[in-house]
Each structure stands twice: as C-alpha cells, then as structure tokens.
Amino acid sequence: MLTPDYLDTLPDALVELWQQVEDDILRDIARRIGKMPDRDTLTDTAAWQAWRYEQMQACHQDVLSLLSRYSGKSKAEIRRMLLDAGLATLASDDALYQAMGFAPSAIDTNQALNNLLNAGYRQTLGSWQNLTATTASTVTGELERVLDRAWLQVSSGAFSYDVAIRRAVDGLATHMNGVTYPSGHKDTLEVAVRRAVLTGTNQTCAKLQLARAEEMGCEYVEVSAHAGARPEHAVWQGKIYHRGGAIVYDGVRYEDFETATGYGTGEGLCGWNCRHNFYPFFPGMSVPNYTADRLAELNARDIEYNGQKYTRYEISQMQRALERRVRRFKRQYLAEDAAGVDATAAAAKLRAARRDLNDFVRATGGRNNSVRTSVSGFGRSQASKATARAKAYEKEQERAILIERLRNAGNLPKTAQIHLTPTAIDVDSLGFDDEHINRQREHGVTSAQAKEWIKNAKISITVWNQHYERYIGEEGAVYVNLEQNEIRTAFSSDEFEGALPTLIEEMRKNGLLR
Known part of the structure; x- marks a missing residue:
C-alpha cells in the first residue's frame, strides 16, 4: 500500500x-x-x-x-x-x-x-x-x-x-x-x-x-483513509470491501469494491489526483485499521481558523489557494522584470502573499511545502531584491496613508502638498512681517522665534498654488510667503485653533511629535 x-x-x-x-x-x-x-x-x-x-x-x-x-x-x-x-x-x-x-x-x-x-x-x-x-x-x-x-x-x-x-x-x-x-x-x-x-x-x-x-x-481489501479527503471520497475511505460483488460474510455485509469506491473511474479510488490506496484484508484474521470513531475524527470539522471550524480537506484547499498566490506573484514579478516594466507592485503583492501563507500555516498547524511555491529563476537574489522593493513600496504606501490622515485632520484641500520632511529653506535670508504679525495680529513673536520654529518644524505644507509654505511644529506655526521670501505670519501653539489642534493630535498619534 x-x-x-x-x-x-x-x-x-x-x-x-x-x-x-x-x-x-x-x-x-x-x-x-x-x-x-x-x-x-x-x-x-x-x-x-x-x-x-x-x-x-x-x-x-x-x-x-x-x-x-x-x-x-x-x-x-x-x-x-x-x-x-x-x-x-x-x-x-x-x-x-x-x-x-x-x-x-x-x-x-x-x-x-x-x-x-x-x-x-x-x-x-x-x-x-x-x-x-x-x-x-x-x-x-x-x-x-x-x-x-x-x-x-x-x-x-x-x-x-x-x-x-x-x-x-x-x-x-x-x-x-x-x-x-x-x-x-x-x-x-x-x-x-x-x-x-x-x-x-x-x-x-x-x-x-x-x-x-x-x-x-484474497477477496477483501481495506481502503486507506486520510485527513483532508475530498467529500466524495470521504464517504468510502477507511472501509473494507469485497472484490467481485457485495457479500455477507460471517454476519457482516461487505459492499462491492468497484461499485462503492468508483475504482476504475477518473473520479473514484486511484483516479485523478487520488491519494487513497488499499491493501489485503482477511475477515476474522486481519484487524481493521480504521474504527468508526477514527473515521469520524478524520472527517471532523476540528480545525479552528478565524473563529470557524473546518475539516482538514477544507484547510488543505485554503492552503493550496494561498500557495498558488505566492507562485502567481513570484511569476508575475519575474515576468514583469523580463518585460522591462516596473515590478514593484508585484513585489509588494508577493510579500503580502507570503505573509498570509505563513500566518495561515502557523494558525492551522500545517506545514509549508516549498515545492508548491517554488518558481524557477526566483532564487535568493531575486527574493532579496523583491523584498527590498516591497519594503520600499510598503513604506511609501504607509507614507501616503499618513499624509491623507493629516490632510483630513487639518481640513486641508487636495491641492495642499504635505511634506513629512519639512521643505528646506534658507531661514537666515527670510524677511519678517512684523507689522502684520505683531501690530495687526498681536501674536507677540520675534523673528528669531519664528525662524527657530521653522527649524524645529515636523511637517510643512505647500498651499495657495505653491505661493506659501506652512511650517508646523510643537512650539508654533510659521507661514512663509515664498514669492516675497518673507515670514508672513507666525504664532505659538497656545494660539492654535480651528483644525490645527486636530492636526497636531494626529501628528502626535503617528509619532511625528513626542
């Protein structure tokens, strides 16, 4: 067998x-x-x-x-x-x-x-x-x-x-x-x-x-049984059959081997992709390998995943699907690379697919089969390059998500460009509109303070058709008129109002502020 x-x-x-x-x-x-x-x-x-x-x-x-x-x-x-x-x-x-x-x-x-x-x-x-x-x-x-x-x-x-x-x-x-x-x-x-x-x-x-x-x-055979059998095979696995027609022997009925199991057909025992087999059995002398309880265990929904119970067959099919995804994205990465197109997105999908497969195997107590995920030409070098691309892509995606969170928190228009690394500017060359900042607005901010806040800013925001750059930090906010190379306004965090406090809180939640 x-x-x-x-x-x-x-x-x-x-x-x-x-x-x-x-x-x-x-x-x-x-x-x-x-x-x-x-x-x-x-x-x-x-x-x-x-x-x-x-x-x-x-x-x-x-x-x-x-x-x-x-x-x-x-x-x-x-x-x-x-x-x-x-x-x-x-x-x-x-x-x-x-x-x-x-x-x-x-x-x-x-x-x-x-x-x-x-x-x-x-x-x-x-x-x-x-x-x-x-x-x-x-x-x-x-x-x-x-x-x-x-x-x-x-x-x-x-x-x-x-x-x-x-x-x-x-x-x-x-x-x-x-x-x-x-x-x-x-x-x-x-x-x-x-x-x-x-x-x-x-x-x-x-x-x-x-x-x-x-x-x-030998007229009798016992069919093997295994966890993860497809449903139509699970009904006949692990049982004893008679070759040559159904028969009653010593008070026990034995079904016909071919009729019960579909032996000789593509859908039945030893047919397409079937992993069942059989072996000789002698009633009264041989001891059955499978009891009714054991067969029930093999066919039971006893594997928990994501809060639901599955049979081993269902779990195996889910794992096969995840393995095919890994192969698919490996092949996609190599094919895109061969075609000369940017394979970064494929690398990110591959990284996610491998993570999903590994998580699934750990959660269900299975094992990885490298043969089912291997792709010719995808060796250590390709894996290393794909991983590096994927990490860079994921980092960029995380960056994009954070920017949108800040945009929503600050009630900023789509045209506003948010820079997680504040835009570099020659602080010493900047003018300071003292009339507007202190006499009209009464913010009580010196030129030195405003320039220091620019240096300590955690983000900057380009607005008004790229005419202004806003520098936002924990100490205060500074708005620079880029055309005139002048600090148009500046005010301390004590005066933050409107959407600014919400923006600051979002920055703090995402580690941009202490």
Whole structure:
C-alpha cells in the first residue's frame, strides 16, 4: 500500500522539473511582449502583422527546443517513480500476506507483474508525451491571444503602452495554458504533470496489488483513509470491501469494491489526483485499521481558523489557494522584470502573499511545502531584491496613508502638498512681517522665534498654488510667503485653533511629535 503522504510527494521532483519549463516559457514570452513595437508601428497593420508572425514562429521553435531538453529527464524520472512506487506497494502488501502464512512470488521472477509495471510506465509516459506534444501550439496560441489584446488596447488608445504590456504579462503569470487535452480542455503544465503522474502511478500500483491479490486468493481489501479527503471520497475511505460483488460474510455485509469506491473511474479510488490506496484484508484474521470513531475524527470539522471550524480537506484547499498566490506573484514579478516594466507592485503583492501563507500555516498547524511555491529563476537574489522593493513600496504606501490622515485632520484641500520632511529653506535670508504679525495680529513673536520654529518644524505644507509654505511644529506655526521670501505670519501653539489642534493630535498619534 502507498500511504497518502507518499502519494502526495510522489510527483514533486517531476512537477518541479516541469514548473521550471513553464516558468522559462513565461519569461521568454514576457521578453517578447516587452519588445512589442511602439504605438506608431502598431498603427501600421502590415508591420504589426509581420512582427507578430515572427514572434509566434520564434516562440513555437523555442518551446520545442526547450521541451526536447527536458524529455530525457522526464522519461527517466517517470520510470524511477513507477519502479519505486511499484516495489514499495508490493513490499507493503507482501508483508501482510507473509504474516498470514502466504508466500508471494518475487517480482523479478513474476513475468505478469513485470508486464503490468512496464505497461503502466508506457501508458503514463504516453499520456504525458501526448499532452506535451500540444505544448508548443498551446503556448503559441497564448502568445497570439495576449499580443492581439495588447495591440487592440494600445492602438485604440484604451490603455497606455506600459499598462497594456503589464496587463498582458500579469495575465499570463496568473494562468498560462501549457497543454490541450483531446476534449479541448486546456491546463497549465504544472497541473497536467501532477495529475498525469500521480494518477498513472497510483493506477499502475493498484493493478499490481489486484494481480497479487488474485495470486494469493484474497477477496477483501481495506481502503486507506486520510485527513483532508475530498467529500466524495470521504464517504468510502477507511472501509473494507469485497472484490467481485457485495457479500455477507460471517454476519457482516461487505459492499462491492468497484461499485462503492468508483475504482476504475477518473473520479473514484486511484483516479485523478487520488491519494487513497488499499491493501489485503482477511475477515476474522486481519484487524481493521480504521474504527468508526477514527473515521469520524478524520472527517471532523476540528480545525479552528478565524473563529470557524473546518475539516482538514477544507484547510488543505485554503492552503493550496494561498500557495498558488505566492507562485502567481513570484511569476508575475519575474515576468514583469523580463518585460522591462516596473515590478514593484508585484513585489509588494508577493510579500503580502507570503505573509498570509505563513500566518495561515502557523494558525492551522500545517506545514509549508516549498515545492508548491517554488518558481524557477526566483532564487535568493531575486527574493532579496523583491523584498527590498516591497519594503520600499510598503513604506511609501504607509507614507501616503499618513499624509491623507493629516490632510483630513487639518481640513486641508487636495491641492495642499504635505511634506513629512519639512521643505528646506534658507531661514537666515527670510524677511519678517512684523507689522502684520505683531501690530495687526498681536501674536507677540520675534523673528528669531519664528525662524527657530521653522527649524524645529515636523511637517510643512505647500498651499495657495505653491505661493506659501506652512511650517508646523510643537512650539508654533510659521507661514512663509515664498514669492516675497518673507515670514508672513507666525504664532505659538497656545494660539492654535480651528483644525490645527486636530492636526497636531494626529501628528502626535503617528509619532511625528513626542
């Protein structure tokens, strides 16, 4: 029997290999999109069509070349996986048979088992080769689609050149089809390889197990169970079934193996992406591995997250979604960088996605799977650069939010420019309107005091069509007429009224004042 954990990690090496293929293709396409002609060339339909055709032909050839470099590694990895899995599942079942006094034949002397193993390899490899044979045309179709959309957006004036490029690249980073099934359904390379390899391996091992059961005369099997099973599988996992029809034995009814579990169908046991398996069982001799209470525990809503209870399956699906977000923004960052557009926003989204995933894993008691978030070309150097960009972006966003808070607190118009670092000014050269400040307004402020308040100001605000600069601090406020290079008014904090006290309080709340 292959355990659920074994099956979960079984395709990882091959998936990682083909994730690299997918990511390399994405960056190549992004570079091509980034070289899209400017708007003047785009309006020349003949020139645009010629460039577009050239890019599609080159992309098709590059993908074929890339696939050929990985085909040998894929064949070897598929053979290794099937052989390891086949030997492991037979060894597990044979240990149970031997404990019951049976003597299973060695696999190297059993031609029927070897034939099944080789047939499983050929079928799994053939399925994968049939899918990857569609990759070049599928990817070229994706390039054609995004180029045509970008051309329409730019030539019509709906979007600027840079925005159209970024939208095209981001769309592919989110989802780029890499294979086309005979039904016409399209999927990414990553999804297709995981499904093909996991399904092919599990089905091959199941056939080996059933052949061994026939050899040993075993009519009953117990199906494995695991937390996080999809609901339609949870109803039959962990139970004992009879091969060859439902039966009552020793007063106990055993349902038919294939009918109950859907074995042999894509939706059932050992079907698409299924991590369940089975093993021999002898009523009256074997001890069931799963009690009703244990199965209830596996299917229970016993994981708390954000004040609600979830099953392990629901939690696993939530984690998969968060993992896909991390990969998406890694790919988006690399693709935007390859296309020559600013990837700062993508870096910030990636940082937030990683934070969300880590928080979720800690809160739910799960574990991070680096394979599911890895992206070829995104190593330590790229991670460091992306993090630096994200931090700078977040700092700028925090700065923008603070400025808006100050604007609202000070009842300032949208045209007012708020500077968290006060605008530099030659204080010594400033004139001082003593007539207005002290005789008319009676503020009782000296020129030296006002200039000192400017030096100690925590923010400054440009107003009145950039004619005035207001310097605000804990000691007082000073308004400078920039055109006349003169302090027009100044007053101490004791005279703050209107919106100024609220502005000062907001500054204090945000650490701008002690």
